[in-house]
Amino acid sequence: EVVMTQSPATLSVSPGERVTLSCRASQSVSSNLAWYQQKPGQAPRLLIYDASTRATGIPGRFSGSGSGTEFTLTISSLQSEDFALYYCHQYNTWPRTFGQGTTVEIK
Amino acid sequence: QLVESGGGLVQPGGSLRLSCAASGLIVSNYWMCWVRQAPGKGLEWVANINRDGSEEYYVDSAKGRFTISKDNAKNSLYLQMNSLRADDTALYYCVRGHFGLEVWGQGTTVTVSS
Numbered sequence: 001e002v003v004m005t006q007s008p009a010t011l012s013v014s015p016g017e018r019v020t021l022s023c024r025a026s027q028s029v030s031s032n033l034a035w036y037q038q039k040p041g042q043a044p045r046l047l048i049y050d051a052s053t054r055a056t057g058i059p060g061r062f063s064g065s066g067s068g069t070e071f072t073l074t075i076s077s078l079q080s081e082d083f084a085l086y087y088c089h090q091y092n093t094w095p096r097t098f099g100q101g102t103t104v105e106i107k
Numbered sequence: 108q109l110v111e112s113g114g115g116l117v118q119p120g121g122s123l124r125l126s127c128a129a130s131g132l133i134v135s136n137y138w139m140c141w142v143r144q145a146p147g148k149g150l151e152w153v154a155n156i157n158r159d160g161s162e163e164y165y166v167d168s169a170k171g172r173f174t175i176s177k178d179n180a181k182n183s184l185y186l187q188m189n190s191l192r193a194d195d196t197a198l199y200y201c202v203r204g205h206f207g208l209e210v211w212g213q214g215t216t217v218t219v220s221s
Contacts, residue, residue, distance in 0.1 A: 046209050
């Protein structure tokens with residue numbers, strides 16, 4: 001199976017800062033990668049799919065890039081509602097796999 | 108909207124059938140899946156089913172024990188879980204999607220314990 005590794009595990013950031021989260025795949029997943037945001041007690045929400053396409057209703061401050069084995073999620077200016085857990089997810093091969101998550105917390 | 112039900116407390120070796128009722132979307136038009144999240148842990152994909160129900164895919168730990176299915180007449184998705192183990196304890200989400208997972212239910216909790 002494709003192992004997805006996210007880094008860092010936790011990111012301490014101040015509001016307004018630019019944030020970059022990383023996701024690495026153990027083998028190429030082409031551009032078949034999505035990012036999700038999860039807040040405590042809530043279901044995950046799709047942010048990005050196909051590595052760089054924003055899902056419906058997602059603010060422009062969220063952007064995704066990468067292909068193959070290296071991917072990034074960038075939040076251009078962190079808002080208070082963005083403090084959450086973020087997961088990457090590959091859908092290139094079965095079984096589908098998720099990264100272990102990156103927590104973005106208030107500094 | 109996706110609304111899961113059927114979770115609960117079950118003994119190891121027991122069975123449960125999770126249901127997911129869809130509204131505002133037609134289950135037969137979409138790939139659907141189940142994703143679970145153990146307490147305090149990350150997300151784990153469990154199973155997928157294609158639009159017409161002719162293809163099923165499972166995580167290795169679920170193969171031979173879980174069965175995903177659809178009932179188009181009831182516009183619902185199901186997960187039949189047999190031979191349950193303690194490590195199946197999790198919040199189970201019903202999800203619409205094949206590539207990006209676009210629509211999530213709020214989940215139903217399965218606890219496997221004696």
